[in-house]
Amino acid sequence: MSVYKKSKLLKSHRVEKGFSREKLSEGICDITTLKRYENEGMLPSEDNYRLLQEKMGGRPEQIIMSYDMGLFVDGDRYVEYENLLNNQKYDELRMKMQILKEGLKNVESVEKEQFLARLETLTYYDYTKEMLEIQEGLLKKSVPDYKDGEFSITRLYNDTELNLLNDIAITNDKIGCTEMAVKIFEKLDVYLEQAEDNKDSMIAVKIYFNYANTLGLRGQYEKSIDICKKGIALEKKNSCQELLYALVFNIGWLYDQIWMDNHDEKYKKAAKEYVGLSLALAKYFDESPINTPTIEGYYKENFT
Template identity: 25%
Template sequence: MEILGNKFREARKRKRLSQTALAAGICTQATVSKIENKNRCESLDIFYSLCTKLDILVEEYLVENEEQELTKILDDVEYLCNNNKCKEAFELLECYGDKDVVNLSNDLAVRYLYYKGRTSSNGMSYYKQGLAYLNQAKSLSKKTSVYSLLIENAIAATYMLNGEGLKKAQLHFERINQMLQEFSEELLPPIICGLYYNLAKYFSELKEYQKSIDLCNAGIRINKRTNSNVYLVFLLYEKAYNEFYLDGTEEGYRIAYYMSEFINHEYILGCIKKDMNKYNIEL
């Protein structure tokens, strides 16, 4: 792998270590010399140990390659999608250009195709294109993972968005519900919260209000555990709606209202106000 040799040398000098002292117990002095003078290290384990000894981060001393660059872009795309800005996420991916996934690691290829599909469908209403990317991602996903869940969710959401409705989406929502049983909630990341929201909406459509509430609560717990707010106001609103239909409880609407007002989420705030007016719910 390619190393930022000069930067690495400066880090060693700041620690007041000779090449021989740094290499002691890890590798040969020649290996350290090769890193600094030829910008190469053939062992990630050795390089990791050297960086640990210098109290520096490995990734800050590697020459950025194509996969690292794409990972950073996908992190930005993920942030935008989590904040319901799929159009901006689509535009960011378009600026990067299409990638040949053959040259990417499997996990990165799946993640890239997932976001290409999701942003095409949710951001631009390019449903046919979105489904093509998502099905390609699904074909590459060789194991049950968070992204295999997200892919199923995005396919189901696309069918709902393009007007094909529950009939086509139902199979995918039921599959998601089964797949979730394979995961511990405590290990799920906040990016999964949008899935919980969509699944809760699905069960609400079936008038399974308690199931919908349970799913909303799971998404809310994940946000609390990870100190995040991914789809939080959506989950609070969906929970309030189902609680009201289940037993007439109104307090959930007030909680959702104040949270949406606090973070200035105009869309959800508008939905809540409309419902509260319709059902004569007062703050």
């Protein structure tokens, strides 16, 4: 069973549902005890945890357990398919998807349907309102309470659902609904802070990467740098390298933008160091034949 830290679940669910500590604790425990539960100063008993969650309208087993989690998709396949998608190898991706469909034709799974339809959408559609409606429809097959960027952060999402939420945020940004995109990314950031089971997944890094991009293009350079560093910290913790070069490049680009605003040479120096490191990482891991020449061109144009 996948389990959150109960303290974080209690606090996030209470805030999401609009309960004060006084209102929630009434009839179950005293306010000080609830505060200690939320701050990890005391582990709630099973009975108290159940009563508190039920009072907020949830069933603890639903809050802790994922829907249809990991029924057919493994992490290696996600990485393989995402790399094909990122490098625009659509024909190869479609071929692999067709083979997968044949192998899974007798598998009844909501996640299977979401996984395959999501990739088909990204290979055939441009970023439009129609695409957004398709993505939201796919998500609602397993997250029926999703509406206008609102979704619970007190349940466990599988990688396909997180990919769909990430896609929905990106599509909103592409069609001009940037505030909605930021709203979704902010909630995903809060979710990932507490969702221990998703922190070793590639999608967590992708979410930080895309969130940082959205902030950076809105001129929120410092906050974007902080989000990039979250992604890098996660990569270091999990000893992986996917998108590491891109996160490092983003920080360099962001420092370059800050330098353009204030002409403080320390930012130009930092920008050069990060972009140079990004180029070295891109060449070493040979992860993106499309992006490596772009990074090299940026370095030559701005720092040599």
